[in-house]
Amino acid sequence: MSSTPGPVRPASLPRRAGRQLRRAAGSRRDPLVRPLDRSRSRAWCAAVLGLLLTLAAGVGGALLGYQSVGRDTDADLARLRQVHAVVTGTGRHGAAVGSRAAGGYQGRVTAEAAWTAPDGQPRTGSVEVHRTAVVGATVTIWVDEAGLATDAPTTRAGLAIEAACVGLAGSTLLGAAVLAALALRLRTLDRRADRAWQRSWARHEPLWSGRTSRSTGGTADD
Secondary structure (H helix, E strand, C coil): CCCCCCCCCCCCHHHHHHHHHHHHHCCCCCCCCCHHHHHHHHHHHHHHHHHHHHHHHHHHHHHHHHHHHHHHHHHHHHHCEEEEEEEEEECHHHCECCCCCCCCECCEEEEEEEEECCCCCEEEEEEEEECCCCCCCEEEEEECCCCCEECCCCCHHHHHHHHHHHHHHHHHHHHHHHHHHHHHHHHHHHHHHHHHHHHHHHHHHHHHHCHHHHHHHHHHHC
16 A cells, blocks of 8 residues: 555635634634734635625615615505507607607607596607507506606516615625725735845844854954
8 A cells, every 4th residue: 555645635614714713813823823824814804704794785785775665666556557548649650759769769769649547538748659659559658646647667576676786786896895905905914024024034044044153253263
């Protein structure tokens, strides 16, 4: 059997995390651990904690926003009504009047239409229709209590997607700030370590290299 030792397996993530926590708290008794090493561990632990807090803040903000705007959405759904409208005015080639650009926004354009309000009163106005709508076409629109055309209310699904995007954007910005602060802190510690190494080298190198003893001995011979 071969006595050659196998490759050293790296420590697991929980073990490395526990080691960093003990080092940051100063409870890891290791003569090779310098104060700078403890400062690095504290910087990493603070960054991980900051990222967790930003994630929690993003999720919490998204949920609060969803609940807050969701109440308004429910109120709009209870207040608004859908009615059928007849297109009364279009442009050339069947394109609706006032179309924005070629093809419209998401294939929808503005047209003149007439409809009957929920209270039975006739109404006319500009509404959003598909760009292929022609005069006489029947479309479905949303109206308020007065029977005036209004925008469609936001759905719960759309609201959830919007809240998730806002929460993700906020967490990303805060997380980037945390990582930037970590990088700055580690760079500062690296420069401090380099200066400490240079001072230690200048103090100890002449001793172990023998330059100091040779210089002293040469002086004594003279």
